Amino acid sequence: MFPLGIAARLSAALFAVAVLAGIANLLVSQSAVLIRTGSVSSALPVIVPPAPPIPAAPAPISRPAPAPVVHISHALEDDALVAIDRFEWIARRRAESESKEIIAEYVAATAKLRKLSSPKAGRFDDYLNKGAALVRIGDTDRSTRQDYEKRLEAIDEGINTSLDHAWHVFGRVIARQSLMKLHGDADALRQRGQKLNSTDAFGPEQDAALANAETLVAQEIETQRATLSRSQGAEWLDGIKADLDALPALRLEMSQYAGALSLATEEFERSRTTLSMEIKRVVAAKEARSAAAEQGEAGTADAPLPRQSVHAPLPAVTAAALPNTAMPLNTASPVPIPAAAMSPVALPRDSTAVAVLAQSDPRTRTLMAAVTAALVLLIAVICVFTVRSVLLPVKRILRATRRLAQGDPQARVSPGGIRELASLAVAFNDMAARLEVAQRNDRQQQENLEAQVIERTHQLQQLAHTDPLTSLPNRRRLFEILNGAISRAEGSGGSVGVYFIDIDNFKNYNDSLGHVFGDRVLMSVANRVEEITDGKGFVARFGGDEFTVVYEHTGGLDAVRDFGLALVDAFHQLLPVDERELSVSVSVGASASPMHATDAGGLLRAADAALFRAKELGRSQLVVFTSALAETAAVRFATEQGLRRALERGEFELLYQPEIDLGTFEMGLVEALLRWRMPDGRLAAPGEFLAIAEQSGLIVDINDWVLRTAVERAADWHRGAWPNARVAVNVTPRQLLDERFTDRVLALLSEFDLPPRCIELELTESVLQTGPGTIAVLRRLQSHGICIALDDFGTGYSSLTSLEQLPLSRIKLDRSLIVNVDTSPRSAAIAKAILELCAGLELEVTVEGIETSEQFAWLLSQRNLYVQGYLLSVPVTAAEIVPLKSSLSEKMHDLLLTVGPGRRSAPFVPALTQQAIMAKG
Numbered sequence: 006m007f008p009l010g011i012a013a014r015l016s017a018a019l020f021a022v023a024v025l026a027g028i029a030n031l032l033v034s035q036s037a038v039l040i041r042t043g044s045v046s047s048a049l050p051v052i053v054p055p056a057p058p059i060p061a062a063p064a065p066i067s068r069p070a071p072a073p074v075v076h077i078s079h080a081l082e083d084d085a086l087v088a089i090d091r092f093e094w095i096a097r098r099r100a101e102s103e104s105k106e107i108i109a110e111y112v113a114a115t116a117k118l119r120k121l122s123s124p125k126a127g128r129f130d131d132y133l134n135k136g137a138a139l140v141r142i143g144d145t146d147r148s149t150r151q152d153y154e155k156r157l158e159a160i161d162e163g164i165n166t167s168l169d170h171a172w173h174v175f176g177r178v179i180a181r182q183s184l185m186k187l188h189g190d191a192d193a194l195r196q197r198g199q200k201l202n203s204t205d206a207f208g209p210e211q212d213a214a215l216a217n218a219e220t221l222v223a224q225e226i227e228t229q230r231a232t233l234s235r236s237q238g239a240e241w242l243d244g245i246k247a248d249l250d251a252l253p254a255l256r257l258e259m260s261q262y263a264g265a266l267s268l269a270t271e272e273f274e275r276s277r278t279t280l281s282m283e284i285k286r287v288v289a290a291k292e293a294r295s296a297a298a299e300q301g302e303a304g305t306a307d308a309p310l311p312r313q314s315v316h317a318p319l320p321a322v323t324a325a326a327l328p329n330t331a332m333p334l335n336t337a338s339p340v341p342i343p344a345a346a347m348s349p350v351a352l353p354r355d356s357t358a359v360a361v362l363a364q365s366d367p368r369t370r371t372l373m374a375a376v377t378a379a380l381v382l383l384i385a386v387i388c389v390f391t392v393r394s395v396l397l398p399v400k401r402i403l404r405a406t407r408r409l410a411q412g413d414p415q416a417r418v419s420p421g422g423i424r425e426l427a428s429l430a431v432a433f434n435d436m437a438a439r440l441e442v443a444q445r446n447d448r449q450q451q452e453n454l455e456a457q458v459i460e461r462t463h464q465l466q467q468l469a470h471t472d473p474l475t476s477l478p479n480r481r482r483l484f485e486i487l488n489g490a491i492s493r494a495e496g497s498g499g500s501v502g503v504y505f506i507d508i509d510n511f512k513n514y515n516d517s518l519g520h521v522f523g524d525r526v527l528m529s530v531a532n533r534v535e536e537i538t539d540g541k542g543f544v545a546r547f548g549g550d551e552f553t554v555v556y557e558h559t560g561g562l563d564a565v566r567d568f569g570l571a572l573v574d575a576f577h578q579l580l581p582v583d584e585r586e587l588s589v590s591v592s593v594g595a596s597a598s599p600m601h602a603t604d605a606g607g608l609l610r611a612a613d614a615a616l617f618r619a620k621e622l623g624r625s626q627l628v629v630f631t632s633a634l635a636e637t638a639a640v641r642f643a644t645e646q647g648l649r650r651a652l653e654r655g656e657f658e659l660l661y662q663p664e665i666d667l668g669t670f671e672m673g674l675v676e677a678l679l680r681w682r683m684p685d686g687r688l689a690a691p692g693e694f695l696a697i698a699e700q701s702g703l704i705v706d707i708n709d710w711v712l713r714t715a716v717e718r719a720a721d722w723h724r725g726a727w728p729n730a731r732v733a734v735n736v737t738p739r740q741l742l743d744e745r746f747t748d749r750v751l752a753l754l755s756e757f758d759l760p761p762r763c764i765e766l767e768l769t770e771s772v773l774q775t776g777p778g779t780i781a782v783l784r785r786l787q788s789h790g791i792c793i794a795l796d797d798f799g800t801g802y803s804s805l806t807s808l809e810q811l812p813l814s815r816i817k818l819d820r821s822l823i824v825n826v827d828t829s830p831r832s833a834a835i836a837k838a839i840l841e842l843c844a845g846l847e848l849e850v851t852v853e854g855i856e857t858s859e860q861f862a863w864l865l866s867q868r869n870l871y872v873q874g875y876l877l878s879v880p881v882t883a884a885e886i887v888p889l890k891s892s893l894s895e896k897m898h899d900l901l902l903t904v905g906p907g908r909r910s911a912p913f914v915p916a917l918t919q920q921a922i923m924a925k926g
Contacts, residue, residue, distance in 0.1 A: 013424075018387040025380045085121045085284055089132070092118050093277050096136035100143025100266070111140070128280045135276040139269040146262035150207075153255040156248045157191075157198040160222070163245050164188045187225050187233070194218035207263040212256060219252050391423075398422030402433060414441035472546040474524055475531040483545040483553055487605040490542075490557050491598055502542075502556035502565040504572060505594040505612040506534065509624040511550040522583065529582045530589065537575050541568070553609070562597060562629065569595045569627040576625075590625035592616060601630050614638040644697045648681075652706055656682045659714050660880035661732070663893065664851050664871045667864065670897040672890045673871050674731035674765060677715040678880050679707070699739075708740050713753055716764060718883050720757035726887045733765040733794060738772045741779040747786055761790035765815065769796055770807045780810060787812045794851070799839065808846060816843050820854020820874075827859035840867055862904035876900075 092114045099111040115133060164187060197211075197218050226233065226246060234242050401418050408416035416437055418430040470482035478486060487503065494501045508530060515523040527550065534544050534552055542556040556568050572593050579586035594616025596602065601611040611630040618634055619626040628634075651657055661675040681689040698704040715734045722730035740746050754761055766786065772779050783793055794815035795807055799822045808816075818839065825832040843850045855861055855874030864872060877900075881889055 015391075018384065021383050021387075022380060025376055025383075028376055085118075086281060088114070088118045088121055089277060089281055089284075092132075092136060093273070096139055096273065097270075099140050101147075103144065103147070128283055132273075132276045132280045135269070135273040139266075139273045142262060142266050142269045146207075146259065146266055149255055149258045149262055153252060153259065154198050156251055156255065157195045159248045160191050160245055161195045163241060163248075164191050187222070187229065190218070190221045190225050194222055207259045212260055215256055216253070219249065219256075223249055394423045395426065398426035398430060402426070402430060405433060405437070409437055409440070414444055475528055475546050477531055477535075477552075478543065478545040480545070480547055483547065483555075484605050486543060486545070487555055487608070490555055491603065491605065491608075494557065494598060495603075499558055500561065500565075500597050500599065501608070502554075502568060502595060502597045503608040503612045504554040504556065504569055505547070505609070505616040506552040506554065506572060507592050507616055507620070508550040509590045509592055509620075525582050526580075526587070526589065529580050530576075530591070533575060533580065534572070537572060553612075562600065565595050565597045566627070566629055569593050569629065573625060573627050592619040592624050593627045594619055594630065595627065596630040610638075611635070641697055644694055645701045645703070648694060648698055648701070648703050648707075651681060652703075652710060657707065657710060658682055658688070658882075659711065659718070660882060661718075661886055662873060662880040663878045663886075663889065664733070664873045665877055665893065665897065667867070667870045667872060670894050672893055674733055675886060676733040676767070676873070677711065677718075677735070679711055679735075704737065704739065708737060709749070711735075712750070716753045716757055716759055719763045720759040722886070723759060723763055727890060731763050731765060731792075733767050735767045735796065738768075738779065741768070741772060741782050747782055750786065750791065751789060762792070765792040765794050767794045767796045767817065770798075770800075772811070780812070784812045787814070797853075808842075808848075813848060815849040815851060817851045817853055817873075820856075823852055823854065823860055823864075826863045827857070833863065837867070840870070844869065858900065858903045861900065865901075865904070 095107070095111050095114040099107050115136075118129060118133065194215070197214050226242070226249070230242065398418075398421055401421075405416045405418045414437065418433050420427050420430050422430075470478060470485075472479045487501070490501045493499075508526070511523070511526070514526050527546075530550075531544065531546065531552065534554060538544055538554055538556070541558075542554055545553045545555070547553045554572065556565065573591060576589055576591050580589045581587075594612045594614065596608050596611035596615060598608055602608045611634075614634045614637075615628040615630040617638070619628040622628065658680045660678045660680055662678060663672045664674050664676060665671070666673040679691050681694055683689055695704065698707055712734055715732050719730050719732040722732075736746075743749075750764070750766075753759075754764065768783075772783075787793055792814040793812055794817055795811060795813050796817045797819045798807075798816045799819045807813075818836070822832070822836050822839065826836050827833075840850060849871065850869070851871040851873055852864060853873050855864070855872050855876045857876065860874075861872070861876060864870060877897075878889060878893070
């Protein structure tokens with residue numbers, strides 16, 4: 006048997022109920038009214054209302070017929086008034102806007118008003134013409150306002166286009182002040198003109214405000230005509246002037262159109278009022294004539310009918326007038342019925358179709374009861390079978406689900422019941438089968454996983470103690486083996502040597518040949534170290550390019566040193582790597598127990614300190630740990646920790662040493678020198694901590710602090726007592742390698758509003774080793790007006806190359822070049838040649854290290870020089886610079902008195918200075 010679903014069962018039940026309900030309704034309708042024929046023993050009263058009187062035709066009344074101005078259909082009088090008001094509102098909106106929706110509504114309102122009027126409706130045409138005139142004036146006024154605003158936008162766009170071509174630095178526009186002033190006046194005019202598109206009338210206040218704004222712009226253009234013509238071009242200026250000259254005429258038109266629009270609005274309002282009053286007058290006249298006619302007809306009638314009645318009088322009703330029709334007995338007449346009209350009327354015996362109320366048939370009632378019982382029985386059967394077909398399969402599914410939840414994968418559900426539950430049983434059985442297969446696969450995978458876990462555990466144990474690249478013991482395994490070796494040495498009274506091996510310049514291999522080749526180099530180095538230590542100890546990879554060798558059963562420090570030298574010498578031979586032979590060198594640091602430490606950590610720290618010293622000595626070296634290295638390491642550690650706290654505590658200070666112009670004996674610029682205020686109050690020079698700052702990476706933060714402090718101090722002097730202040734700041738190659746350095750410098754200048762000429766960056770010749778990228782950074786800085794100086798010139802091997810490649814504005818001669826200029830002709834000749842070379846290259850020159858009056862006297866014979874040294878001024882604080890600047894000239898005059906008379910009259914000594922010397926002498 007094909008199972009039916011819930012939807013099919015319920016649909017069948019609903020159909021059966023509908024059929025039975027239809028049968029019951031048919032029976033009820035057939036038994037409600039019966040048509041019987043035959044004799045009637047009694048007559049029913051028939052309502053025979055009297056015939057209404059027929060009024061006589063009223064005599065015609067002669068009245069003079071008025072000649073209305075407005076001709077309109079009587080049925081559309083109210084619609085006409087509504088249409089007039091609607092047209093007025095739409096016409097006003099149309100005069101203010103040209104949107105598609107408003108135009109469509111205006112056309113529709115015009116068409117409707119024309120449709121309601123008669124062909125001779127002169128008042129309607131006049132009203133429509135007044136509305137059209139208002140719309141035309143509104144459109145013309147709006148067009149004039151838009152033309153005026155377009156002219157303003159053209160002026161503003163032209164000025165903004167010129168500003169777009171100006172420099173934009175950190176969000177600020179750098180342009181001529183004349184153009185910025187013109188932009189401000191034009192912007193004020195544009196803001197006033199933006200209000201012209203509003204619906205407000207254009208009045209004298211707006212006209213005067215716009216006229217004043219136009220005058221300001223015109224006056225600014227005339228005042229700055231020559232400047233603007235040179236900077237922006239004559240074509241640009243003529244275009245702006247043409248748009249500006251057109252504004253007064255447009256403003257006059259707007260004023261005229263505003264008055265015309267006001268007059269048109271008043272005319273339109275008067276036309277609407279006149280037309281509405283005309284229509285109301287015509288309607289009142291018609292109502293008066295209609296009332297007079299009705300009063301004439303009422304005078305000839307005996308029984309006037311109420312005006313409110315809308316029912317027509319009924320004719321007499323007889324039996325012959327009701328064929329095949331049933332009429333209810335309670336029918337009431339809509340008009341008063343006399344008592345005589347209610348007399349009985351005897352119907353003939355052969356009359357047909359008299360309406361009577363049928364009596365209920367017992368058979369009908371029995372049939373209705375049977376149908377109702379059948380309906381109830383059908384619904385009950387459907388419910389029983391539906392519930393049974395649902396409950397039984399659900400119980401089977403629940404039992405199978407409980408078995409499946411208890412771990413029985415063989416649980417299945419017997420099919421049966423309604424179609425949906427039968428499909429559910431099939432799906433449950435399929436799920437149970439899949440679950441059984443999944444459990445079987447899961448058990449198999451669990452077994453495989455357990456086997457893999459055992460294997461991986463073994464591999465992890467190896468990886469935990471072995472380096473994956475070289476297969477050497479790793480750091481963890483190193484500590485275990487080293488501690489064991491120390492314990493054995495203590496028991497036997499021997500010693501253990503520990504060596505830290507670092508590959509020199511290993512970074513070059515990764516950078517030039519790639520990290521894969523670098524890994525091959527590490528493997529080759531590990532193999533060679535293993536060959537050397539075979540039978541004497543073991544090798545471990547400590548990390549990166551560092552290896553550790555533990556040498557057991559040594560005979561003392563001499564044996565430790567000999568084995569370390571053997572490690573270094575082993576790499577003097579070429580190292581084969583992937584069919585290549587490389588020259589690889591190593592640096593080695595060594596320590597031994599119990600002389601240097603008695604635990605693994607202490608020995609490794611000692612060997613690491615020795616390795617650090619070996620790198621400082623030039624690499625490819627062996628250094629055995631000593632107590633002095635421990636002290637150095639402790640000092641380096643303490644210095645590094647102190648540097649980390651120095652920035653937070655504000656312990657860094659900047660001192661400033663003047664550079665004096667020999668042509669004027671005035672302070673030309675100052676050099677910012679970094680000092681560290683130690684806890685004991687002593688100022689530490691940069692040589693004591695900068696190397697450690699470089700190694701620890703703290704130099705980046707220190708350099709940023711120095712640059713910011715110097716710029717801030719120069720800005721204070723520039724806006725105060727020293728408007729021509731210039732501060733020289735030392736920069737490192739590491740700063741120039743940072744792509745953000747240029748932006749950082751420019752941002753600081755912008756933040757403190759300092760001209761670029763007030764800052765000079767000093768660098769050393771080592772910057773050439775950083776590549777062409779650094780030179781590009783320097784050129785970019787110089788393009789912004791920042792001076793570049795080369796410090797310590799004359800001490801590097803590439804001095805002349807640096808003069809050619811670097812974008813320099815100043816050279817600072819190292820003190821070693823002038824220390825003997827007053828005693829050695831060769832030194833004097835070299836210094837003079839360098840000064841002439843710099844003069845030929847148009848470079849400013851500062852001579853450093855002036856410490857004796859003889860050096861100063863020799864330099865007086867040179868031209869265009871700046872001098873700096875302890876003889877002239879020691880580095881001072883920022884607060885002492887301004888007083889020093891005031892007293893420096895007098896100090897230079899006093900210094901000239903100490904040199905020979907011939908030097909005092911040197912051609913490059915200022916004339917005022919010579920006069921002061923003569924006055925004192």
